[in-house]
Amino acid sequence: MDSKRELTSVDLAALVGELGAYEGAKLDKAYLYGDDLVRLKMRDFDRGRIELILEVGEIKRAHTVAPERVPDAPGRPPQFAMMLRNRLSGADFAGVEQYEFDRILEFVFEREDGTTRLIVELFGQGNVAVTDGEYEVIDCLETVRLKSRTVVPGSRYEFPDSRLNPLTVSREAFDLEMEDSDTDIVRTLATQLNFGGLYAEEICTRAGIEKGMDIADADEDDYDRLYEAIERLALDLRNANFEPRLYLEDGEDGDDDDESDDSTESARVVDATPFPLEEHAELAAEPYDSFLAALDDYFFRLELDDEEEPDPTTQKPDFGEEIAKYERIIDQQQGAIEGFEQQADDLREQAELLYAEYGLVDDILSTIQDARAQDRPWDEIEARFEEGAERGIEAAEAVVGIDSSEGIVTVDIDGDRIDLVAHDGVEQNADRLYTEAKRVAEKKEGALAAIEDTREDLEDAKRRRDEWDADDEGDEQADDEDTEETNWLEMPSIPIRENEPWFDRFRWFHTSDGYLVIGGRNADQNEELVKKYLEPGDKVLHTQAHGGPVTVLKATDPSEASSSDIELPDSSIEEAAQFAVSYSSVWKDGRYAGDVYAVDSDQVTKTPESGEYLEKGGFAIRGERTYHRDTPVGVAVGIQCEPYTRVIGGPPAAIEATAETTIELEPGRYAQADAAKRLYRRFREEFEDESFVRKIASPDRIQHFMPPGGSRIAEE
Template sequence: MDAKRELTSVDLAALVAELGRYEGAKVDKVYLYDDDLLRFRMRDFDRGRVELLIEVGDVKRAHVADPEHVADAPGRPPNFAMMLRNRLSGADFAGVEQYEFDRILSFEFERDDENTTVVAELFGQGNVAVLDETGEVVRSLETVRLKSRTVAPGSQYGFPDSRVDPLTVGYDAFVRQMEDSDTDVVRTLATQLNFGGLYGEEICSRAGVEKGLDIAEAGEAEYEALYDAIGRLADRVRNGDFDPRVYLEDDRVVDATPLPLEERSGLSAEGFDSFNAALDDYFYRLEREPEEETTGTERPDFEAEIAKQQRIIEQQEGAIEGFEEQAAAERERAEALYAHYDLVDEVISTVRAAREDSVPWAEIEETLAAGAERGIPAAEAVEDVDPAEGEVTVDLDGTVVPVDPSVGVEKNADRRYTEAKRIEEKKEGALAAIENTREELEAVERRREEWEADDEDDADEEADEERDVDWRSMSSVPIKQPEHWYEEFRWFHTSDDFLVIGGRNADENEALVKKYMDGNDRFFHAQAHGGPVTVLKATGPSEKAREVDFPDSSLEEAARFAVSYSSVWKDGRFAGDAYMVDPDQVSKTPESGEYIEKGGFVIRGDRTYFRDVSASVAVGIQCEPETRVIGGPPSAVEPRAETTLRLEPGKFAQNDAAKRCYRKLKGRFADESFVRKVASPDKIQEFLPPGGSSIVEE
């Protein structure tokens, strides 16, 4: 699959919703790289340095970038950059808008003497135009003189012809646009409705409509399903309800989206807190990851491939379980409609009659609420009225069902059965896919066994050679970074090779105890409020449970971990106490009259205490058998890492301390690009305790 190099209209709509948070940032300076990449360096009162990038060349993008991802300033600034500096220095960033549903963004900047608009055209050949307060072009990267529009200095900026905005179009207009087409459904969505290929396919998948269905064969049911799917997408974009993903194929980035897409379900994915952060990570990796060079004699990274296939199987199993639940829920809704036929029919008839008399939805909602107060069963059953969807939601003895009052009970139930059938078909496809993945996993495992059998005689010699590798002086350090299930938490391996995991927040504390703590593990916590749940694992999730006699060294390291990542560190203290209990002593059930807040637990029975435990951590770069940042108690981390830094409670904020560590570690390797990839400041920050830190000078 080719990697995405241009943002879609949906991407831009989502991005605009997030960029508003930077309003009020002041422009310091503007740079131009290679005639197609603009960098706006700004200062924000709350966020500090802000780097806004706009690129309109082969790659077309706009987003705020991590300062570590920004290239050094170019040499002598060209005239275009100097013009922008003169107009924007000291100006406030006043917001950004997307022009209709086009791939055009207008960035507004305000200054006491003059306001400026920077228009980024992220389509076709790409262009950036700078406009004054009247909309006249001051200057543009490219001059455009067409019959339909002009973009040239001294002229009024001309936007392209208006296009349909599918996120706001009414149902009747939507149907007209679809019926004007002479091709299939997916191409019509891509062109007539301006979704583009990917989102055209995604809308079809979400609606359960065959992509290749000819428009001449499409009817009301298909149009309603498509329009409903578009509406759900539009609601999430308008509300900023995002769950961003960066998608990878063969460990290379190929796409970044504001929402998980069914069309990308076969790819591995990484989640992000914001779409802007996902775009920054995606384009940084897209442009800077070098092509892999191999001689054909290197040992294939079987472990990474096996981990990838196992991860895909886990995702597929989760999807199958979800499909089963969804299909069962849809059938339950359909059956509930028939079981309460007369009541639902009364609701539908009442609402339909009111709508035919042009009664507003708000008045219908008030009438139903009044009827519920008088004890009318049909009115009492109505739980919600949704004017945007044209639906009423009814509660049928605990089964909540959205109902379309424009059609009868039978058709509403039929839609639920149809949706259940569509979901079950997706389940069948997922079952077939998981079998294919299992076969691929078995094939990789067989290849690994064959490779290891061929190389068995040379294994000892190669191990000796690997121990002698001088990683720091290598000009190109090979990266081996498989994913592990525990990386969503704080973690480290003890000096005896036991896994320790800890929560970063109340949600993760809950998950650790409920999902990941087994009977043979040990539970640790600092004797202080505001600390992570810490679990010393006896076995992994795929291993057979067994009793373990943990060495004292592992127990002490787990206790140090619990203290170091607690409020002890945040309060600037250099030591604290911790305790250990068995899993069966940990409960979510409070004593009578008491309350347990989220992430909290009741501990019953005797505790084993660890007194005056030192609060100190080490972070470093591990090169073998994996290349990654590791962090935790120094006694556990330092023997595993090629190079480390020790930290103690101090004056530098977590983010600043991470950047200081990064600079020091980067200077210790000849291959600085390797450090950027495996030990960037944000990755180091994951291993730093909350609060201030200082590096212990050696």
């Protein structure tokens, strides 16, 4: 059994009560070790010195430690530690809470000059965000720029999307979650109910339910027993009915009075829990008076166990993990940049709509301003608009909502919903939108600078990896020749072999015949593909439907001499056509087929005819086009294990030929991010080495290869 390196949601629920006992302690000093461990030194009138450790790296934990186990203070404190000291020295510890049932702890400190919140994220890449009393981020260990949430200094801290809390779920909601599942009992508890693997199995065992039972075979009695087991667990957590245990592997039962202490000295620690678990009944167990003490011992002994492993200087460093980290950060930063671009465009478009419908908008605002000047209440104003809408008055029909607390009226203009400040005029509201668009554009510039820094870090990591590999390259090639076909799905540990090709920032795939196909993700990339990467011999494909990527079927690599004599196979052209239609508005609109045309590279030009105008990312076609009518959409996402370990995606026929395992998609109701998480969970189930999937196929990376709009797994 692998040793636990991250606290679970149940662990955090138990910790909150014990850490709360230190409320009123004063903080003396804060330290930062490396880039992922924060130490808070506090003193309490009754308990004396208190040392709190918050670690968010490979190991994710939050607990007190014995003073003699505290690492020596680092030399010159980094800026983050200085900021903590400035804000927290002398502050009172006011309490700690778990955010919903997520792996997030919020520590609150009070001082005369204000409130400071330390939000500790013990999931994913891990993070510590320092905010003021209103949740504005002062600083954070890691900046987060995702489409779903942002954590950057100067912005309001955004918690992850809410998840169901199994400790407070009603019986009706429990039944609905279970019935909505299409897998077995234990996986439903782990994912739909958010218990995670260990406690999902524990609930099943306590309830006397077979873990592998299909959800369709469960009856009302099974649900009763499962729900009762969950209620008992929740009650123990609420009432702090703890009997903490530290579990060890290969030792004897630590509770047996006849056993000597030597029986567990050579054993390896694997878990620490707030109460005994039936799932760990076969392991040696040591009882503790408090869960905090159990965790202190557990992580101290875990560190000792790790130190007994072979000297890492004689082993190859985990360059794959380091490179994957930088690639994840780049993906997040790229997503943020694209999000800023879209947000700024939307804001400018809204401002232009106000001017385009000036009379309509002015009529709405004037009506509200006149009514407020007569002291008419907001409820009456809203009722008047509703009455006008029923009578078919255009201005009234455009009003879709009024927020009286903020003085905001929301209007619908040509399908766009725009929030207007009711006491301002049309020009003021438009200026506000333009100003906000400018502010968002400035944030994009900052993100562009940050992504360049990250790319430099990535290149440095790759350089060090290549230097390490240089001496062993010959031996590795010889080993590869003798290697039999590998069953990657069943391998307990899969080596990471990274490769960042020049085309990775575009949409891309290799056809069944080995030809590269690349497509633009936005107007800028469409422009770049035509101007920079289109060579003689290439094919260009595009959908008849508006809103599709420029798709280039490459006859040669950019580093090779181009040639117009290469005859591209029909199968590759057909796959490129399916790629073009799948990543276009055809998929986004929920359609299953569309028309695609193909032309030679010399038929494509960025020079318009006299009187024509080409939008950014657009191009002109000269000559005849070859049409592929009713080309079916089709996308598969897979994980490739050789020669490189990475996610790939594109037409099913091409992806299935090179991926170890694939999942086929079709247009559906799940948003990109939600569908990506479903694929991620499915991939983790297929590989024995779950950490491999976590490293190279995060939901963000999977989303990189998914079509725009909603999707669903084809077989579901």
